[in-house]
Amino acid sequence: MIPSSQKTVFIDGSLLVTESLVRAGADVFIGYPITPANLLYLYSSRRFPTFIAAPDEITTLQLMSGYSAAGRIPVTATSFPGYALMLESINMAYMMELPMVVILVQRLGPATGTATGGAQGDLALLNGTISGGLTLPVVSISGPHDGWVLAAKAVEMAVQMRTPVILLTSKEEMMTMFSFDLNALEEIKPVTRKYFKGGDSYKPYLPDENLVPAFVPLTDKNHQVRLTASTHDTCGILQNTAKEALENSVRLHKKIIKNSSGYSFYDLEEEKGAGTLIVSWGITALAAKEAAGRIRKEGKKVSLLITKTLLPVPDVYYNIMARYKKVIIAEENLTGQYRQILFGSKSPDNITGVNKFGKMISPEEIMEKFEEIYYAPNACRQAGDKFSQIVPSA
Amino acid sequence: MKESSVFLTSSPLPFCSGCGHTLVAENTGKALNKSGFSPLDVILVTDIGCHGIIDKSFNTHTVHGLHGRSVALASGISAGLNNPEKKVIVFIGDGGVSIGMQHILDAAHNNYNMTVVVHNNMLYGMTGGQPSELTPMGFKTPTLPQGVDHPNHDICKLAVTAGANYVRRITGIGDYSEFFAEAFMHPGFSLLEVLENCPSYAQKANPGIKIKNIAAESGYEEKLFASGDRKIYKTRINTGTKSLIDESKCIAPAYSSQLEKPVRIMLSGSAGEGVQNAAEFFAKAAIKSGLHATKKGSYPVTVGVGFSSAEIIISPEEIFFSGFPVPDILIITSQDGLDYARGSLSSMKPEGRVFIDNSIIPPALWNSRSANSTGPASSSTITSHDFRGRAGRKNAALYSLAYYLNIAKFFPPEAFLETLTESRLGEKINFKGMFTF
The missing domain is CATH 3.40.50.970 (Thiamin diphosphate (ThDP)-binding fold, Pyr/PP domains)
Structure with missing residues (x-):
């Protein structure tokens, strides 16, 4: 209220x-x-x-x-x-x-x-x-x-x-x-x-x-x-x-x-022990914020980086992402434009995107990707877990 | 012709031997000597083309921009300076005029304080001699040896039509600084067109050419076209505008709500039937009851016809994601609204509620009609009600929200009534009557 x-x-x-x-x-x-x-x-x-x-x-x-x-x-x-x-x-x-x-x-x-x-x-x-x-x-x-x-x-x-x-x-x-x-x-x-x-x-x-x-x-x-x-x-x-x-x-x-x-403007919610970082910008960052909140309410750990200074890319973003085993980058375009700016046309295996064309990305869609990672075989749920490979989305 | 000018550097001018651009620069220097301006009162804006490399030869402020855009750039400079004591001069070629003709018409139309000097050598000289829109019919260029097959634009006549204060065409031979000085000192927008002969391309493509002959044959009259005194452009600067924040009315919580989780309400009706206003008032009433709210509208680009749909979220907690994948409540007040909301209707969950106006084909009949006249299947409960009949076309959207609020009691209906009564519509409409169900 x-x-x-x-x-x-x-x-x-x-x-x-x-x-x-x-x-x-x-x-x-x-x-x-x-x-x-x-x-x-x-x-x-x-x-x-x-x-x-x-x-x-x-x-x-x-x-x-x-x-x-x-x-x-x-x-x-x-x-x-x-x-x-x-x-x-x-x-x-x-x-x-x-x-x-x-x-x-x-x-x-x-x-x-x-x-x-x-x-x-x-x-x-x-x-x-x-x-x-x-x-x-x-x-x-x-x-x-x-x-x-x-x-x-x-x-x-x-x-x-x-x-x-x-x-x-x-x-x-x-x-x-x-x-x-x-x-x-x-x-x-x-x-x-x-x-x-x-x-x-x-x-x-x-x-x-x-x-x-x-x-x-x-x-x-x-x-x-x-x-x-x-x-x-x-x-x-x-x-x-x-x-x-x-x-x-x-x-x-x-x-x-x-x-x-x-x-260098950004918001960072780091949760101790989290293995996955959600990165987002613009309108999708609001869905990401809601998704992160709901994931935590379910008792799972997740961190959130909302990037605001997009270009030039602040070095600190790479430093933050390097602290996580898995990174989800959510943005409302077909191919993951910021992900490609950050990592090129072929992202490393532990970087994955949530992308959508023509409709807003919902918190549920980001949560779904998180769950996919969280419950994958050999999943890394926490910072210390062994790295497990994730195939990047198209 | 050569006369020293404090406006020109002592370096040789950078043009080909016999090029009319040299004379334009010298006449400009001489005219400025006569005009009473000091060098740093003058801003020379150049376009792309051979004439544009003149910057370094002038002791004035110089600005060298894009092809065809110099007049728009100079318009911004003139309006930004907002000072008739300053002299903005544009050097542009006939190629630049062809590209940016609209900017010249706009500048003349607005009557910005500036002089545009058109170096018309009837072709694009820097790129190899292509024809421009000012190349006369029959004139040959290296890329068009058969000659141009249609008449040229007359930039002087166009500028006059657009409202220029001073327009003159000059054959670019000898000393014409008197005319330049006249234009420079004429308040408002002035345009000088100087007819030239490109020694590198025009003479080779048209052996024996004389600029006077070409001018006569193509109807390029050498004369004064306009000398008026239309009011010159003055930039309006109002430093006393009111804060938009101060104008925004604060909504103090006067009621309370027992709502425990967010509710997404979609109101879908027809344009011109107050859908957006109704949704906005509803959201404000929710805020009056201590809830957070968002509202967004969807409507065709032609705002006065077709559907109008509003998506409202009310929530006891701060709302981050304002998207609307599936409505919890869908209220449809017209056929347009149903047509727009079909996708949402079919995606609704069993616990969702749908209210639909009586004027729309009753849901009970949907399955017996053809696909186009039926509503889509929905797993939510659908209730019909006479929104349009009870409140009229204009107020059906408002009434439908009041009707549903009375059932759902997300927050007190009194909060909605009070919001409406206190609004700008409060004096015109008896909202109280609308709240009897």
């Missing part, structure tokens, strides 16, 4: 995310209305200091880049069809090192698929968004409270690392209404921006010790800004494949890796 001390409201995730973004300092929403990102668009039209209805998603990303270069912090929300159109422009913003947040609300594909169907099918695309194997930061929401905390963190990451950041969520999380205790909301402070403070010799792409170049907006009258999407040197001059220019492009990746260690 809800205790009387709670300040309970009946709201949806889009509201929490929108409010969090604005409190964190994002100040312009530019978007094209696409299901299931419509509620984010609607709330943003009321809440953001500046709201721009763009005619399409390519224009959206270009306008965002322009606003960002002028010193604003832009946000958009879309789903796969829109994201696909944004791809080249996200690469441009990444190359120009322009802070912005792109909320990707996953829906069922391929193509236009089912607009009102949920899914977790876009992670592989995010992993390959930046040409050349460079990493784009991706943070995933698992539940209402994450929407509040991680939306603000996405703004902070975008500004501190000077990069587009993807806030990954899905239809069910952004459109389902739920009872929620407002007391659970921590205070969000606006992000503090660092600007160039040197003398006259500003080089737009000269990095600091964190590999991030100091930012100068196009409003500046004293330092010349050169932004370019093409391979460029530290002055922002197009340079084909000159050593300095290639090093600059590689730095974009190193910058994300170096600074992301401060943004």
